[in-house]
Each structure stands twice: as structure tokens, then as C-alpha cells.
Amino acid sequence: xxxxxxxxxxxxxxxxxxxxxxxxxxxxxxxxKYLDGSCGAAVxxxxxxxxxxxxxxxxxxxxxxxxHTSFFTSEPAEELxxxxxxxxxxxxxxxxxxxxxxxAVEASLKLAKQYFNExxxxxxxxxxxxxxxxxxxxxxxxAAGGNVWRRSFFEDLLTETSLIxxxxxxxxxxxxxxxxxxxxxVANELENEIIKLGPDNVMAFIAExxxxxxxxxxxxxxxxxKRIREICNQYDVLLILDEVMCGMGRTxxxxxxxxEGVIPDIITIAxxxxxxxxxxxxxxxxxxxxxxIAKGTGFFQHGHTYLGHPVACAGSLAVLNKLINENFxxxxxxxxxxxxxxxxxxxxxxxxxxxIRGRGLFRGIEIVKDRDTKDPxxxxxxxxxxxxxxxxxxxxxxxxxxxxxxxILGDHILIAPPFIINQxxxxxxxxxxxxxxxxxxxxx
Numbered sequence: 001x002x003x004x005x006x007x008x009x010x011x012x013x014x015x016x017x018x019x020x021x022x023x024x025x026x027x028x029x030x031x032x033k034y035l036d037g038s039c040g041a042a043v044x045x046x047x048x049x050x051x052x053x054x055x056x057x058x059x060x061x062x063x064x065x066x067x068h069t070s071f072f073t074s075e076p077a078e079e080l081x082x083x084x085x086x087x088x089x090x091x092x093x094x095x096x097x098x099x100x101x102x103x104a105v106e107a108s109l110k111l112a113k114q115y116f117n118e119x120x121x122x123x124x125x126x127x128x129x130x131x132x133x134x135x136x137x138x139x140x141x142x143a144a145g146g147n148v149w150r151r152s153f154f155e156d157l158l159t160e161t162s163l164i165x166x167x168x169x170x171x172x173x174x175x176x177x178x179x180x181x182x183x184x185x186v187a188n189e190l191e192n193e194i195i196k197l198g199p200d201n202v203m204a205f206i207a208e209x210x211x212x213x214x215x216x217x218x219x220x221x222x223x224x225x226k227r228i229r230e231i232c233n234q235y236d237v238l239l240i241l242d243e244v245m246c247g248m249g250r251t252x253x254x255x256x257x258x259x260e261g262v263i264p265d266i267i268t269i270a271x272x273x274x275x276x277x278x279x280x281x282x283x284x285x286x287x288x289x290x291x292x293i294a295k296g297t298g299f300f301q302h303g304h305t306y307l308g309h310p311v312a313c314a315g316s317l318a319v320l321n322k323l324i325n326e327n328f329x330x331x332x333x334x335x336x337x338x339x340x341x342x343x344x345x346x347x348x349x350x351x352x353x354x355x356i357r358g359r360g361l362f363r364g365i366e367i368v369k370d371r372d373t374k375d376p377x378x379x380x381x382x383x384x385x386x387x388x389x390x391x392x393x394x395x396x397x398x399x400x401x402x403x404x405x406x407x408i409l410g411d412h413i414l415i416a417p418p419f420i421i422n423q424x425x426x427x428x429x430x431x432x433x434x435x436x437x438x439x440x441x442x443x444x
Contacts, residue, residue, distance in 0.1 A: 021048020148407025216364025
């Protein structure tokens with residue numbers, strides 16, 4: 001807004017003012033209606049007007065708004081941790097609540113380092129990640145990611161992280177490889193990098209189970225993460241899976257790694273955990289990590305004022321209960337298949353659409369200048385930025401991003417609608433998306 005005192009994300013781009021939400025839609029102060037085709041950033045999984053979540057927040061606020069976790073635990077935090085533990089991959093029984101995905105990743109990196117200190121291996125300190133990854137915007141989380149654009153301003157403030165290839169089948173699988181061979185080849189880059197750095201120096205490998213913002217719903221090929229897990233076991237490296245964006249039912253299972261048949265040592269969640277009703281994130285760790293801390297110094301050298309916030313936990317508890325009791329992950333899996341078919345029918349043969357990929361209600365559309373060569377558009381055309389603006393003008397919220405290919409070139413659109421979306425709303429999403437792509441790409 002003009003004359004606003006808010007420091008905005010973009011100083012040269014005026015955005016509408018939201019007024020209220022209803023189901024899958026957000027309305028601005030002028031009454032214009034926007035279909036939330038990406039849940040903001042894959043956040044509002046239950047839509048914008050869930051009565052049970054709002055009631056839980058109000059009820060907890062009336063009882064107790066805040067109690068610092070250095071003095072008290074709280075009933076909603078305890079109950080939320082219990083349910084997460086009961087429904088998480090085996091052994092991930094200890095839950096550390098924070099207020100965002102970035103904080104969850106930051107906590108996971110600190111915990112990994114402290115764990116090795118506690119067990120007498122202080123030399124283990126290096127992190128390996130993947131190119132085209134994103135793990136958050138705090139300095140530690142930013143350093144752990146491989147997104148060129150996000151890192152560029154702050155490179156001299158970041159700790160060094162080693163980067164290996166992403167599992168990016170559309171662009172990197174060789175004609176002579178099948179998907180299994182390809183997955184093993186890129187997974188084995190981890191072993192090579194550990195040997196290069198020295199196994200006694202490497203503490204963790206961090207990866208998004210399904211890559212979100214920076215590469216557009218990249219799903220791993222079969223066997224990729226099983227090989228990653230084997231390598232981490234062999235070299236005593238902790239496996240941290242970042243499910244901040246892809247977790248909590250978004251891909252069709254409560255934890256995305258359930259579909260990979262692997263169990264991480266640490267997992268991070270956020271976004272769908274609170275469904276946007278309150279800021280919350282969490283880090284879950286294996287019991288052996290917790291026990292090393294408990295038997296050693298006895299405290300985790302980390303913390304934030306608002307971690308384990310009672311109101312945030314109460315809201316999240318209502319969200320999680322709904323996701324589990326109403327079997328939303330299965331609904332997401334089925335709706336995701338329907339959405340994929342609709343996208344393929346509407347834009348699958350579009351001359352500027354190179355790939356439509358993803359899992360559940362987490363779909364990525366890679367935009368290309370040439371389908372045959374897979375050549376991306378030139379960066380200065382800012383196709384992703386134009387798509388975002390054009391879609392918003394049409395009443396559609398989607399999540400486009402530049403730099404898909406290598407952090408600089410390439411454009412994609414991330415589609416991650418609320419779990420409550422119906423088929424008519426899917427049709428609206430696809431129709432508006434096609435018009436957006438037409439208007440932007442044919443006129444660039």
C-alpha cells in the first residue's frame with residue numbers, strides 16, 4: 001500500500017490487502033476473490049476458515065496465552081508431542097517445538113553438532129546438502145541450502161556447506177540409464193563427498209524429501225533415499241530430512257519419507273503443522289540422539305522465547321487431529337492424482353510446459369522455452385515473476401520461482417492447494433493457470 005510503514009518483501013511491487021478467508025479462497029478489501037492454489041507457501045492445508053482450529057485457539061487463549069518453557073511445559077504441547085511421536089517414523093519420539101521451518105532446521109543442525117560433541121566426536125562438524133535445495137532463511141539454515149539466488153547477498157556470512165547433485169530426473173537422467181541406475185548414481189555422490197571431506201569431519205546430510213520452492217516438487221526416484229540411508233549409516237553421518245514444506249500430509253502421507261521406506265535421524269516440519277493458523281514448527285529426533293544429550297551435559301544448548309507456545313500448540317493439535325482422524329493424507333493422495341490428470345489434460349501438451357511432476361497435492365510445472373531441447377527462458381525475461389503477477393490479477397495464487405535449473409536459469413510454478421479443494425476448484429485452478437501461462441509466455 002502507498003505510504004505504508006511496513007517494510008515489504010518487494011519495494012517496487014504493490015500487493016492487495018487481504019480482508020478475510022473462506023475455504024480455499026482469500027478476499028481482499030475490495031471484495032476480489034483469489035483461489036489459493038499454493039496455500040501461500042504450502043501452508044494453509046485446511047483452508048482459511050476451519051472452525052475447529054479457530055475454536056481451539058480461542059479456548060487456549062482464554063486459559064493461558066504464554067508460559068516460558070524454561071519454567072513450564074503445557075498441556076497442548078505435551079499432547080501434540082505425543083500424537084506426533086505416535087504417528088512419526090519409528091524412533092522419532094522426541095519433539096522440539098519452534099515457530100518456523102527455518103528455526104526447525106537451525107535447531108536440527110545445532111543438535112547434530114552437539115550430539116557428536118556429547119559422544120566424543122567433536123571433529124564431526126561438516127554438512128553436506130544438495131544443489132537447488134532450500135532449508136530456510138536464518139544464517140545456519142541458509143548456509144545448509146544450495147539455492148544460489150537466496151545465498152548470493154550473504155555468502156560471506158555463511159558457514160561452508162558441501163553440495164552434491166539433486167535427484168532431478170527430468171534434466172539429469174542420462175539416455176542410457178533407467179531411473180534406478182540414475183538414482184544410485186546421484187546418491188553415490190554423497191559417499192564420494194564424505195570420503196573427500198573425511199568421514200571423521202562430516203556430521204550430517206540434509207535433504208528435502210520432496211524438493212519444494214527452489215525446484216518445483218522434485219520427487220526422488222525409487223531407491224534413491226534407501227541408498228542415501230545406507231551411506232549415512234556406513235559413515236556415521238546423521239540423515240536430516242527437511243519436510244517443512246512437503247510434510248504433514250502434503251504428498252499423501254503424514255511424513256513424506258514414509259513413501260521412501262527410510263527413517264531419518266532428525267526430521268523437520270512446519271507449514272502444514274499449523275496450517276497457517278499460528279506460527280509453529282518442530283524438529284523430531286531419534287531417541288539415541290536425545291539420550292546422548294540426557295546422559296551427557298543434560299541440556300540442549302539452544303532455545304527461543306516462543307518455542308512450545310501454548311496457543312500455537314493448541315492450534316496445531318486441532319490441525320493434526322483433523323488430518324489424522326479424517327484421513328486427510330489418503331484424501332490428498334487421491335485428489336493429487338485427479339489434479340495431475342487435470343493439469344496434464346489442460347497444459348500437458350503446452351509448448352512452454354516441459355514437465356508436470358510431484359506427489360499428492362504438491363505439484364510442480366516446469367516452464368521451458370523449447371520442449372524438445374528443454375532450454376529455459378532467459379533470466380531477464382522474469383517469466384516466474386510475470387506468472388505470479390498475471391495469476392494474481394486473474395484471481396489465482398500460485399508459487400512461481402526462477403532459477404529452477406541451476407539457481408539462475410529456469411522457471412517453475414509450484415501448485416499446493418488446500419486439502420479441502422474440490423473438483424470444481426481444481427478446474428478453476430487449471431483454467432486460470434493455462435490462461436496465465438498463455439498470456440505470459442506468448443508475450444515474452
